Amino acid sequence: MTDEPRFGASLGSRVIGLLLAAERALSPNYVGMVVAALFFIWSVSPSLLPRTWIFQGLVSGVSAVIGYGVGCVLEWAYRTWLRQRLPQGWREARIFHLAQSTRDLIKALTLVAVVVVPGLVLARSARWQRDIEVVMGMKPTTTSGYLRTELLGFATVALVIGVFRVLRWMVRRISNALNLDLRVPRRYALPGAVALVTVFCVLLFQGVLVKAFFSVANSAFSLRNGHTSPHAAQPLLPERSGSPESLAPWKTLGSEGRWFVANAPTAERITAVTGAPAREPIRVYAGLESAPTPEQVADLVVQELDRTRAWERRVLVVVTTTGTGWVDSTTAGAIEYMYGGDSAIAATQYSYLPSVLSFLSDKQKATEAGRLLVHSVHARWAQLPPESRPKLLVYGESLGSQGSEGAFTGLDDIRTLVDGVLWVGPPNSNRIWSSLEQRRDPGTPEILPIYADGLIVRFAGVAENLNRPAGQWLSPRIVYLQHASDPIVWWSPDLLFERPDWLAEPRGTDVSKSMRWWPIVTFWQVSADLANAQGVPSGHGHRYGTLVLDGWVAVAQPEGWTNELADRIRQALDDDIDWEYAHK
Numbered sequence: 001m002t003d004e005p006r007f008g009a010s011l012g013s014r015v016i017g018l019l020l021a022a023e024r025a026l027s028p029n030y031v032g033m034v035v036a037a038l039f040f041i042w043s044v045s046p047s048l049l050p051r052t053w054i055f056q057g058l059v060s061g062v063s064a065v066i067g068y069g070v071g072c073v074l075e076w077a078y079r080t081w082l083r084q085r086l087p088q089g090w091r092e093a094r095i096f097h098l099a100q101s102t103r104d105l106i107k108a109l110t111l112v113a114v115v116v117v118p119g120l121v122l123a124r125s126a127r128w129q130r131d132i133e134v135v136m137g138m139k140p141t142t143t144s145g146y147l148r149t150e151l152l153g154f155a156t157v158a159l160v161i162g163v164f165r166v167l168r169w170m171v172r173r174i175s176n177a178l179n180l181d182l183r184v185p186r187r188y189a190l191p192g193a194v195a196l197v198t199v200f201c202v203l204l205f206q207g208v209l210v211k212a213f214f215s216v217a218n219s220a221f222s223l224r225n226g227h228t229s230p231h232a233a234q235p236l237l238p239e240r241s242g243s244p245e246s247l248a249p250w251k252t253l254g255s256e257g258r259w260f261v262a263n264a265p266t267a268e269r270i271t272a273v274t275g276a277p278a279r280e281p282i283r284v285y286a287g288l289e290s291a292p293t294p295e296q297v298a299d300l301v302v303q304e305l306d307r308t309r310a311w312e313r314r315v316l317v318v319v320t321t322t323g324t325g326w327v328d329s330t331t332a333g334a335i336e337y338m339y340g341g342d343s344a345i346a347a348t349q350y351s352y353l354p355s356v357l358s359f360l361s362d363k364q365k366a367t368e369a370g371r372l373l374v375h376s377v378h379a380r381w382a383q384l385p386p387e388s389r390p391k392l393l394v395y396g397e398s399l400g401s402q403g404s405e406g407a408f409t410g411l412d413d414i415r416t417l418v419d420g421v422l423w424v425g426p427p428n429s430n431r432i433w434s435s436l437e438q439r440r441d442p443g444t445p446e447i448l449p450i451y452a453d454g455l456i457v458r459f460a461g462v463a464e465n466l467n468r469p470a471g472q473w474l475s476p477r478i479v480y481l482q483h484a485s486d487p488i489v490w491w492s493p494d495l496l497f498e499r500p501d502w503l504a505e506p507r508g509t510d511v512s513k514s515m516r517w518w519p520i521v522t523f524w525q526v527s528a529d530l531a532n533a534q535g536v537p538s539g540h541g542h543r544y545g546t547l548v549l550d551g552w553v554a555v556a557q558p559e560g561w562t563n564e565l566a567d568r569i570r571q572a573l574d575d576d577i578d579w580e581y582a583h584k
Helices: 003-026 030-043 053-085 100-135 148-181 186-225 254-262 267-274 294-307 329-338 355-362 364-381 399-405 411-417 431-438 463-467 521-530 547-556 563-583
Strands: 282-286 315-320 343-348 391-397 420-424 457-460 477-481
Touching (some): 030 053, 030 100, 030 521, 053 148, 148 186, 254 282, 294 343, 315 399, 364 391, 364 399, 391 547, 399 431, 463 547
Parallel strands (some): 282 343, 315 343, 391 420, 420 477, 457 477
């Protein structure tokens, strides 16, 4: 009986000894660790989209690093400023003068707590993840697999803190050199060292690393731009850019442009779907290499529209693409099936970079490309007799919607220049979209606002929303499609320190009721969601699927439209989507 307590005490002492040995090696700040654990716990609460343990580990690690920094600042402020202002009796209180053995025990318990408590919360987080995955029709994650998040989070924290300590070592070495070798007074040497290291890091990051990153990325993606899918053969039909008769050579269209012009539904396919005679749809496209300047690229598109006699079609759609020149095949196909191929679609490429990198490096390119193309096409279109010219529509998705918005000063300008607009998944920084959201009718939620009683513009996450409100909807019509769970729509730097309306108001049906806003942490969570915006089933995140068909019907419904025809086209679009995912 007497051996058991001794053995237990010995084992406890060994554990405490190991923890304290690790503590001496790492020399952590305990207030920082506690706040870091709190930030970690906040970060594993639900976000907009399901997250793999890898994504969760990275975002939780960054959140914990931020929390550690906040804790260190709080501890420093207390030690150097607040404690000196405490009453004498408080400063001499016993809690500030604990025995060393008691301090060691508290340190050990703290180390255990910052490991165990986040792990327990992670088990609950795995259940939250499963709830979101079930709502979105995805395979549920396992609790055991999700617990790897904590290990990756700890590794991220260790890496960042290690980098910080290297920088701190640099500051001390430079400060000592200034003081001892150059005789700079200590009160100037330390600030001078901090300034030198800061300038070095800023110049390295902005002047070297960022430029090098985007230069390498641009070169890498320009090589990809030269790739041609085996399922993107040069078109022979004159209605396509890149054909032998085209003014835009096939090899200059870029990878996405070649796919776009090569994979339009044929007249035969449209007839089989709609049951009515169809025409060959026109797809006009110019790549970055099709002309020397952006202005000449836009002019080349107009020349292609002249060549293909696009002005004689019933509808003409001007598309502002995403960074690489991508055009959503479902959106293009929807308008072509709707109008029996009696349509023309015009688009250009303005970057080699994917949409996210284009947004970070030079989103002005998207705005300029959208403005040039819309205004160039409109100038030629406006020369035609009003009774014989096609219906002029505008479309953009994601960064493309931001570029497309750049062609207009506001709603009045839109209604003056074009016959309808469909914008899908607009980024939160879109100028017109943001102003409409801010001035929405009182009582309507941010995720599904009503503006001016829906008289001109409407917002929808599902088809039924397009009939909301039930009152009059004037032409030309403007539609924004936006999912409540789309991080591209709801990401904003304001998330750092301000709770958004979409988390204060009733949630969307596919957004977890357990999601809460936490300062700084929620920003990083939604930022991580951006990388997985397309990694969810259609109808969630940034996957809009055949909802674009309902958007086009709301904007420009053709004569003779029926629900039965809509169902046939929707099935054809789903089949086309499956084929594209399998072959692109």
